Amino acid sequence: MRREITGFSNPLLKEIRGLREKKLRKRAGLFLAEGLRIMTEARDAGFLPEMLFRVKDRDVHALEIALETAVLAAGGDVIETSPDILAKLSGKENAQIIMGVYKDHPTALEDIDREQAPIWLVAHAMRDPGNLGTMLRTGDAVGAGGLILIDDCTDPFSVESVRASMGAIFTQKVVQCRWDNFLPWLRAGKGQLVGTSLQTSVDYQAAAYTAPCFILTGNEAQGLPDDYESQCDLRVKMPMCGKADSLNAAVATAVMAYEVLNQFRRPS
Amino acid sequence: MRREITGFSNPLLKEIRGLREKKLRKRAGLFLAEGLRIMTEARDAGFLPEMLFRVKDRDVHALEIALETAVLAAGGDVIETSPDILAKLSGKENAQIIMGVYKDHPTALEDIDREQAPIWLVAHAMRDPGNLGTMLRTGDAVGAGGLILIDDCTDPFSVESVRASMGAIFTQKVVQCRWDNFLPWLRAGKGQLVGTSLQTSVDYQAAAYTAPCFILTGNEAQGLPDDYESQCDLRVKMPMCGKADSLNAAVATAVMAYEVLNQFRRPS
CATH class of the missing domain: 3.30.1330.30 (Ribosomal protein L30/S12)
Known part of the structure; x- marks a missing residue:
């Protein structure tokens, strides 16, 4: 009307x-x-x-x-x-x-078809709606299937998140779940879980990624909890040439996701 | 006292x-x-x-x-x-x-020693202090020398920018100048100007970067003005697999900067 x-x-x-x-x-x-x-x-x-x-x-x-x-x-x-x-x-x-x-249109973890996309973004305890929306936008750009939000995250359907997603809130699947549900679901099928870590010497370009690749990003302030990190199939590090030891969470996700995409699109 | x-x-x-x-x-x-x-x-x-x-x-x-x-x-x-x-x-x-x-400690363009670092970030008309601070943080991570802000940008020394920089406001040089000053300065010495563009077919991984490499990022809403883009030595595009045709400005800068860094650190 x-x-x-x-x-x-x-x-x-x-x-x-x-x-x-x-x-x-x-x-x-x-x-x-x-x-x-x-x-x-x-x-x-x-x-x-x-x-x-x-x-x-x-x-x-x-x-x-x-x-x-x-x-x-x-x-x-x-x-x-x-x-x-x-x-x-x-x-x-x-x-x-x-x-x-x-x-709003949250997706249940069980309704995800992991084979539908080569990349999935997974974020733990995101606090900043701008970061969350930016991850959705990056997910769209790299051809990810969606963003799986673990534990208590800021609301993906907030005005700030939707704005930062630049429309990707409509094209990316958005799942909200607990780690204790995510891990069994992940292990019940194909899927490589990749986390960035300060405690590894594996360069992110030296690792070999396989689809479906789940890129796990930790909370802005604390990074990944140790026991989450230890469940990763691959722990990799990005070069950090300066004083700081980490990137912004949305930036780190994007740098990782583009490396995975670049490997997948390279003629083998 | x-x-x-x-x-x-x-x-x-x-x-x-x-x-x-x-x-x-x-x-x-x-x-x-x-x-x-x-x-x-x-x-x-x-x-x-x-x-x-x-x-x-x-x-x-x-x-x-x-x-x-x-x-x-x-x-x-x-x-x-x-x-x-x-x-x-x-x-x-x-x-x-x-x-x-x-x-505060802005640096004059003339006081930049471009040979001091292999990468310099250049941003046009940035509006978002979070993006600007995040760029500084990324600059630190990739070993950039600093961030050159072109035309009217949001204040790099604002609380939000400083917070997002996570300390990089102290390790990265910050220059504020006009395009009309930047371009002659750039051309008076060594330096490759690289811009991302929708109007090129050159994949950002297919291009060859040379130091000092100046990575130019456009304003969040409009991207680069055409006449700025036309001055670039290289125009490259990142793969965009989804619906959107662009990334968040700070994300795009980081993805570009890591590609340049990755080329520079590869044994030749």
Whole structure:
């Protein structure tokens, strides 16, 4: 249905703004994604928003018309409103002129088909939503199947994570599980678990990766717990030429993932 | 001098809090760095804070005693205060128990010795302080000489950038200049300028890099301007297997920088 919201006091706005709190967001099972480009990618991947918010009275891109038509046809709402209200919803000053409220779509570990992709990213206790979203974006780029979040991670469907994922939240599978569930699942099938470590002398370029390769990244502050690291089939290290002994978690994941991809795409 | 601050109304605190605003920070020529580890790395790199703030009345690490002794010997201040006040200064809830106020140390382009390092990172119009700090951290890891910031970038000495750099703000040279100054400087000596591009078919692993290699990264939203890209000696592309056509700026820089490093460290 197409309708209009003009006042800040509309109760729906409060509900949508609540999606920025993890607890309320999870309870609602909804999340926010912004911008025509990402919302079009979402549609291409099979996701339409329950509600589409748009700034009214302006020139409209053909892609937006197509998107709105699809939302209405699927029984969703198109809600016209003011730039101020959209900014309020997004929590950003220069908000996009269009945003969507989507059903979240976590995947159960058991529903993963590991043979579907040569690379899977696995992250333990990620705290930073920007890092998490960036990992999703990198996963898309290297052709990973998805991101498996181990133990207590920041919410992958938070506004910041979705924003950093640049649409990959719709193309990468997102699993949330405990280590105690992940490890038996992993060992019940094919799969090489690779972790970066300070306690190894194996250079990350000297190791031989095999698909499906599960790249395990530790928490930003502590790295991998020792007993998680000890379960890895391969422990490798990246060269660290300076004073620091580690990279940003999303950066380390990307450097590893591109090495694995490079090995896989090399003619053998 | 060692002294104590107990009240929130102390005018020095207002001054230090002002360092979180770019204009005030630049005018003061000071910046904030947090944590014993980073401050010890700073000292190793030759930087002592003008002022060291510490939570008083607690067990003290030997490294902290060494640091405080050095600060006092150099004529700096050690200021004891409460956890609440330190949290207020840092703007973070779980603040570090020690932080330092340092003189900023931008480097002039002319003072760069390009032969000093095989890799230099160059970034255009970076907007995100987290990305900028992460680039510094990556630069340290790959043995880069420093980060050259082109045109209008976010402040490298902001709290967020310094935090993301994890100490690399003290080990990497930081230059801020205009493109119109950078290009003539670059061309006046040895140096290969490498940019990532969507408009090339050269795989980033197929190109041959030579030192000193200047890796140029474009702004988060727009990428590199065409006329900047056209000045590159090499335009390369990374494989993008998914829906997206780009990586996060700090990730792209790291993937490129590790490829260059890997080529340089390979026995020829």
